[in-house]
Amino acid sequence: MDKVRADIEAATGDIRDGASVMIGGFGGSGAPIELIGALIERYRKTGSPGSLTVINNNAGNGAIGIAAMIDAGMVAKMVCSFPRSSDPRAFTERYLAGRIELELVPQGTLAERIRAAGAGIPAFYTPTSYGTQLAEGKPVAEFEGRHYVQERWLKADVALIKAELADRKGNLTYNKAARNFAPLMAMAAATTIVQARRIVEPGGIDPEHVVTPGIFVDRIVEVAEPKQEEVLLREGAKQ
Amino acid sequence: MDKVRADIEAATGDIRDGASVMIGGFGGSGAPIELIGALIERYRKTGSPGSLTVINNNAGNGAIGIAAMIDAGMVAKMVCSFPRSSDPRAFTERYLAGRIELELVPQGTLAERIRAAGAGIPAFYTPTSYGTQLAEGKPVAEFEGRHYVQERWLKADVALIKAELADRKGNLTYNKAARNFAPLMAMAAATTIVQARRIVEPGGIDPEHVVTPGIFVDRIVEVAEPKQEEVLLREGAKQ
């Protein structure tokens, strides 16, 4: 059982047109820039993978990461909580022109829907969004005199996430707040692909300190010096 | 903000008759023997706290821990998944005599109901127990052609848990598989009381390695050399 792949292309090459892709990160923190870059490069060369549904807290910033995917024209739909950023041009232009679909989900509901998918919970009730536009069309129930909205699990074909350490069996740790959605997405996707800053042998991560157990991880590539999205943005980089 | 209490009596003295008490542990692993001991001692001296509802995976073993609580007559009801053990006499006798109530919950459902309480999720759907006796009377729903049972959150007045390290703000780590239900119970109880093998200053636990963040913890006492239930059992100890 060695989940390590030779390179990013080998790890991501089978992601297809129309796939739903969860992408870890909150703003630039945890954004798997190199995995995203490989998808963009392949799309530019081959026209595939296009028509993607991308699931992330945000909808990209500047001209890198998810914003670059949107600019490239490979994203049909965003599922996110906060499609605003310091430079939201890529998403905003297409959204206002009706060329990209948006499913807006409250942040905690987004996190819980993803966890639910990973945990085999098809639906749950939350007070969040009760009585608002975002609850329209959803079943409502009352428990102990309070109203709740029924929300459904959110699965994906693929998760792309950025880790700090990975062992060959897929156990992961993260760097600080770059953890955010990654452990949930790893649970919820049919195939979870990880870029790790360093790959270690099994036993190289203390079993007490594992954040994502290997059972949730399918493929790992080492990206020893990953780009940080926020740093790239401040350099005015394009992807 | 210092959650450390001088002694176990100060930490547990306000637990009242009729309280619902979550007790960490799976078998002897993680059982907070000293916290339990303080309750038993107080009950023997004062007749209180009695009529307790105890929530744990099991229903005690031998004559210590939860079994000793049952023997003392202070438990009115057990909520658990597996009320069998190598020496289940305490529970079995009272159960078969109709002197203790049992709510039997599948183990994963028990864990998820407790987590749901901590996470503000009043109800969720699970495939577990569909079509069985344990689903009787519960709402059923179909999602994508599969049947699921609606389960409710499970809250408690108090959680008693055993940690390895605690800092003064309540951040916790655990020892190996003694973790089990403790992080969930800490979230789900109105008051969470922890016995920790060692208390450290804030900063003494790496923020990456915290398992239970301090927000879920109310009171901490140091029990530097905690008894291990399984070891006690093998010694034939009584509590």
Added chain:
Amino acid sequence: MSAKLSNAQIAWRAAQDIPDGAYVNLGIGFPEMVAKFKPEGREVVYHTENGILGFGEAPPAGQEDWDLINAGKKPVTLKPGAAFFHHADSFAMVRGGHLDVAILGAFEIAENGDLANWSTGPGSVPAVGGAMDLVHGAKRVAVITDHVTKDGRPKLVKKCSLPLTGVGCVTRVYTSLAVVDIVDKRFVLREKLPGMSLEELQGLTGAKLVVDGGVKDLIVPEV
């Protein structure tokens, strides 16, 4: 119209009500300013949606770690006793009622406690973030806001005209002119600027201001 409090002064006033030992979430933007004015000697643990408890102020320029940010994507530092966790655990803290206080911004607040702070309606890009979770999670949900909009219309209203963030969720509003509690679906005036009459304040408010008990002077230092 009388003088009014600056944003910093509104934030100062809100900060005075945060008790020692509280777990607090400050909404992105203006509410983040509340942290600056925490009274001496009180310990407050700040929560951010993206998975930190116990973060501190911004690092010096040049020392930013962009994997250590708050919900507003601004760089922060850690205090001793901080913890990292994933987003589902983070919102378990929110939704599960573990936060003592959430302080948010507002477009409109209705007298029944409804809040509108996420969408200005069609034609713009909607963005909700964690606001809808926070308003139903924290034990106390307070709002800080100018008393009126830029073009002088009341922000405290009978019924919100903008899309709601939450129903009946706000319990206290700190404005540039007053401190108002929401009790039994009514605005109850607690404090007002000393230079302003009740009538004047009522004229700038879109629903009845009830006086129930005394009204104190809202006195805030220059900050």
Added chain:
Amino acid sequence: MSAKLSNAQIAWRAAQDIPDGAYVNLGIGFPEMVAKFKPEGREVVYHTENGILGFGEAPPAGQEDWDLINAGKKPVTLKPGAAFFHHADSFAMVRGGHLDVAILGAFEIAENGDLANWSTGPGSVPAVGGAMDLVHGAKRVAVITDHVTKDGRPKLVKKCSLPLTGVGCVTRVYTSLAVVDIVDKRFVLREKLPGMSLEELQGLTGAKLVVDGGVKDLIVPEV
């Protein structure tokens, strides 16, 4: 009646079907024995409900760590690459379909895949543990069991008479006499002891044994 497989031999046979790289949960008691017979060269990661992935065999006597136990409360050791997690995460692995194989014991298995293995009915103390979660979680749910009860009644039946653990959940049964798949609510015989006729086997089985494709000899070494 012909010779039958010992429990160890049933466990051996079940172990042969666990693929390399599988994540596996073995029920407490008899199913735990399957781990002993993992074929050489295959790597299997064992999951236990109480929060370990990647545990190994029992430690030598005297070296038990009672905080390092499996779901049967027996002491285990760790393999390199093991991980600890809490119970909700543990059952997320189960319920979320992340385990490749679960192997459980049985009182009765019905031809539609229903399983009864947790309660012998009124008068005893019921105990369910993780069985009801496992039967709806793992990608493949297999059962190991004697083919008949101690008093000779079939355990493979048309309809379970005991309280169910799960509905339509079992896909393969390894017995002391045969290997039987459940396909389209029918028992399909895959392997049987060579010394036993189909008629003889059918006589010990409480529902029709369908032959669909060949029936192989069930040949198991002395173990």
